[in-house]
Amino acid sequence: MDPIESAGAGLSAGGDVFFILMGAILVFAMHSGFAFLEVGTVRHKNQVNALVKILADFAISTIAYFFVGYAVAYGVDFLVSAAELNGATEGSEYGPQGLSLVKFFFLLTFAAAIPAIISGGIAERARFxxxxxxxxxxxxxxxPFFEGLVWNDNLGMQDMLEETFGAPFHDFAGSIVVHAVGGWLAFGAVLMLGRRNGRYTKEGKLVxxxxxxxxxxxxxxxxLCMGWFGFNVMSAQSLESVSGLVALNSLLAMAGGIIASLVVGRNDPGFIHNGALAGLVAVCAGSDLMHPLGSLVVGAVAGALFVVMFEACQRRFKIDDVLGVWPLHGLCGLWGGIAAGIFGLTELGGLGGVSFLSQLVGSFAGVVYAGIAGFAVYGLLKAVVGIRLSAEEEHRGADLSIHQIGANPETEVSPGR
Incomplete structure (x- = not known):
């Protein structure tokens, strides 16, 4: 390689490293959105716990994904020399200038979104x-097991779907892999925990x-909305592959979710602010394929779906999902995976290359897997160590019971102490 070609290759690699790093930072910033969404939704006595959970979960996720999860999904570990990790040794498989390392960081922020999603459903009564x-x-x-099936073709699942239905399962930015999986894991956790004390009367009336x-x-x-453009657009993972279509589709889906939740939710601010997220959840899978008008429809359906199903969960089914993460991520994510197989088709203005049946099978495979896993993980922990605060601790609030401090310590100290 001559000096000009070498310089060009270095510039390209450096650009990709910086591009993916910026995406990782944007999605990392989304975790503050998860935290403050939960802080504002829970009662005052549980605000500190919401903040600590999200940050601690990110740290635990980093360790688990670094040592185990990334290898499960992609067959890559980091237990080699720093020179090899940075691509400085001849024949390194880690990419020039630490390209694989920023890819790990980027995909970690997706993986860590799973416990952040679950956190909102189990708020106010879960042990730390x-x-x-x-x-x-x-x-x-x-x-990472399901992540690897979809995004790394582990066990040949994608090849099988392509051979059977004409196209692999398409999930560009994780409507199913991240959101639906997180939402359905949360569904098992919420049911295993049970309802918050006092949430329903003896007659079953919602309090x-x-x-x-x-x-x-x-x-x-x-x-969350701002960081989501890193979540979606930078899922391209290279400057060469980035597409403005993803950005516009994300924007239109967000707007559709807001308008639909505004109307169906009768101006309720909680519904409106979550409606934006519902639209963004749903558009992830097909954001690189759909026409912006299709994305608008997908987002609007998701916004309405969230409002209707949140109300149904709380009132009809009596599922005490505090932030509504099952309808928001579980159901809107499922809709998004299926919708990519509808609005991604060329007949509806999309770019094509998708199969409705592949999307249907892949989407339901994800939610069935996550639903079973949610009941298994939280059922096992419930049986072995217990997962719920005592009635007294719950009444006192997770802040004082777990962290021994409230959200406003100065105002909560009795005069003269």
Whole structure:
């Protein structure tokens, strides 16, 4: 390779490293959105716990994914010299300038979103350390197993679907791999934990637990929305593959989710701010294929679906999913995976290369797998160590019971102490 070609290759690799790193940072920032969305939704006595859980879960996820999960998904480990990791040794498989390392960082932020999703469903009554154990199991084994099936063609699943239905299962940015899997894992966790004390009367009537702060809830939604453009657009993982279509589709789906939840949710701010997220969840799978008008429809359906199913969960099914993560991520993610096989078709203005049947099979395979895994992981922990706070601890609040401090310590100290 002559000096000009070498310089060009180095510039290309460096550009990709920087591009993926910026994506990783944007998705990492989304975790603050998960935290503040939960802080604003839970009652005041559980705000500190929401903040600590999300940050601690990210650290545990990093360790679990570094030592186990990434190898399960992609067959790559990092137990080699730093020179080889950085691509400085001849024949290194890790890519020039640490390309594989920023890819790990980027994909870690996706993996760590799983416990962040679950956290919102189990809020206000889950014990801390059993949830930390669940995070390690899920990010180390459960999530990367399915991730590898879809994004690395492990066990030949994608080849089988392509041979059977004419196209592999398409999930560009994780409507199924991340969101539906996270939502259905949360579904098992929520049912294993049971309802919060006092949430329903003896007659089964819903008792309102108002959110502690609409501004914090709104901030969480805004942070997630902004970071989502890293989540979706930078799933291309190279400058050469980046597409403005993904950005516009994400934007239109978000707008559709907001408008639909605004109308169906009758101006409720909680529904509106989560409606934006519903649209973004649904568009992930087909954001690189669909026409923007198709994305608008997909987002609008997701926004309405979230409102209807959140109400049904709380009132009809009496499932105490605090932030509504099962309808938001589990059901809207499922819709997004299927919708990619509809609005990704050339007949509906998409780019094609997808099969409706592959999308249907792949989407339901993801939610069935995650649903079973959720009951298995949390059922095992419930039997072995227990996963729920005592009635007294729950009444006192997770902040004081687990962390021995409230959200506003100065105002909560009695005068004269």
């Amino acid at each position: 350390w059993p949830q930390a154990m669940a995070t390690a199991i899920i990010v180390g084994l459960v999530y 309102g637990f108002p959110p502690s702060s609409i501004p914090w809830l709104a901030l969480g939604s805004w942070l």
